[in-house]
Amino acid sequence: MGFSDRLEGYTGKVREVLESAEVDIGDEVEIVVDESKKFRGILMSRYELADPDFIVLKLPNGYNLGIRFREKIKVEKLSETKKPIFKPLGKPQHLPSLPKVTIIGTGGTIASRIDYRTGAVRPVLTVEDLLSIMPELASIAELDASILFSMFSEDMTPREWSMMAEKIDQYIKKGVDGVVIAHGTDTMGYSAAALSFALQKPPIPIVLVGAQRSSDRPSSDSATNLIAAVKVAGHAPFGEVCVAMHHSYSDDIIAIHRGTRVRKNHTSSRDAFKSVNTEPVAFYKNGEIIVNRKDLNTRYSGQYVFNPKFSDKALLLKFFPGMSSEIIEDIWMRGYRGIIIEGSGLGHVARRLLPMLKKILDDGIFVGMTSQCIYGRVNMRVYSTGRDLLRIGVTPLDDMLPETAYVKLSWALAQSTDIEEIVKIMLTPLAGEIGERSLP
């Protein structure tokens, strides 16, 4: 795909109307529908498989709008495209006062389809690319961009968490004012937790950002999320690992979630990411950062601890009614050193699993309890099943997210081989992962 294909992706009647108006992809156009509704924006290309009945415009606010074709439609060219879109602008001129922000690409929808002006699928390789398609970024920060991985986030492992942490630490040492990680959304919550433990109380904001809708779709959130992420990375007063994603279904607020407390709670919605059991760190609205918590690590607090090691001997196990102890025995045999259980309710499993759990606990395997309810906290002193689980040595993990508990265990197992030390690490709040017990 490229600009050589005039009106790329448009077919049939829609194409005819666009051709007779002598417009091309990238032109600024005005479209009048039913002689009353008027839309102005840049004409974007379409994918082969997209609904052929739509014309897509990039509106001045950065959003894409799909206009359904109908008989009463009028298209008028306002100005020519400035082709080629990806013409390098040369080293951009910045005001010396702008903060330095580096963007690290790891893959995912946001990094691979960032070209929201033309809809073409291509990875973002350089800061020039970024600025040519999102020129407003130049007024927010002095940007630098690089690619670390180009992978689907479901393929990431503890090894990639370590590599990301190391790369970020290098940039911190170079003196950047903020880091943005473009990441696939599937496991962005896990990676955010991992970076929270690997880079504790960092001197600068480390902001993971993704997109739920690719930029060829009218409802894409790529641009708005990335702009918020760069703003927070460069300008926020805190040094925290966080995730920047749409807060609600409406367009204008981006929530900045704590890295250890955020979860992808919807498969496709723009507001899929939610802070669980706590409030977001901040919000981004109309170009401003609104700080939302008092317990934040400030920039350059001097408390930075860097430890990028993770073990692959941790495991996350969700309890279900028919679960048999064979599964736990197999995990033991495979040499795993720790298990996070997603128990039921306040932190329970079937009593029939207790003898096998006791065996592996006696063998020095760590077993931590979280709840598959997702919301709320485990409390294993209410019912006898919980008390018996405590008695055999299961560690209750309070209101930690199961996913965060699994990531923290991967990290803890790389810090120590002593089970008592591992239990202590798991119970000590290190990156906001455990909430204060609220009054009943």
Next chain:
Amino acid sequence: MGFSDRLEGYTGKVREVLESAEVDIGDEVEIVVDESKKFRGILMSRYELADPDFIVLKLPNGYNLGIRFREKIKVEKLSETKKPIFKPLGKPQHLPSLPKVTIIGTGGTIASRIDYRTGAVRPVLTVEDLLSIMPELASIAELDASILFSMFSEDMTPREWSMMAEKIDQYIKKGVDGVVIAHGTDTMGYSAAALSFALQKPPIPIVLVGAQRSSDRPSSDSATNLIAAVKVAGHAPFGEVCVAMHHSYSDDIIAIHRGTRVRKNHTSSRDAFKSVNTEPVAFYKNGEIIVNRKDLNTRYSGQYVFNPKFSDKALLLKFFPGMSSEIIEDIWMRGYRGIIIEGSGLGHVARRLLPMLKKILDDGIFVGMTSQCIYGRVNMRVYSTGRDLLRIGVTPLDDMLPETAYVKLSWALAQSTDIEEIVKIMLTPLAGEIGERSLP
């Protein structure tokens, strides 16, 4: 514990005040706080470990209220308790027009601590017990009560699902107008799904009900939930398997959730149960049932299908970033016939797991995909990982809850040994478990 212990559970200053007012557990009292706030209700006993600074009253609306002790508190007796509380009332007299509702106890907070008047822990054994403590039930339905199990719900297995289904079918054949299942909340969502597949389009409402707070706590939801459940079982116009639990944090609305679409989403909150990806079947408010859906099976629709068999060869497996294919291999070796995966995002797992998944699929094991996002639906045609999973034979399960998908698979495996037939069963909506695809 019992009435022989005067002012059971009250200690210190609180006990002194109560003693000097010459009141006892079960008396109707008036408490005036700070010379201004007045409360009337029945004085309840306390547990040994409860906060000693509270006096607990059962208010006329059935709720318990905890009043914090302070210096300016006045207690006055209005009337004596009618002891003993559990004095049998004899066979209750009912209006002949009342529907017949049977309550089946299986365990859990609601069945074991139903005595919300005195706070004493005891199982509910007879309808006389129930009516003596919740007399309002006598005006809702002609009640019958029995105990099937007394177990924590985390100990239930597919075997117990079958036994519950068989017991309910017996009552249906006896001609009752509704069934209420008192159930522990930990796995009530799984059991509700199981009964939905075992008793499809039942001629009467089958209502599971639990309590998040035991009845000795001021905030107990036992009474309100049970009253709503009995009302729906006896009077609702639909024949559906559903769950009756508090809708919101406020006291006055009980949501009636569809059995295949409900999830315990909080460890302890009264409004922990949520309908996921859909609306509740109905609401109960101020004694009235408000039907909330048009797609309900009506009472005595004549479409009832009873099939109580479940297999224990199904398994629920949550994907996590470090997952290795060893886990899947072990499941295969253990003879499981089907796996429901809680994938990431739109329904993905790491690509490194594909060769092992292909092996077990080629061996005739069913593999179904759901999402750990909980909300939303899987769509495996958007990214190449999803397309590759489809290509090797993974079955995408749309917006089915992972827990419901696991229960349905347990049921499907008991219906057939033919993999194509099992895939077909999994993809066919049988009890509202798959939602219609909404327009983009």
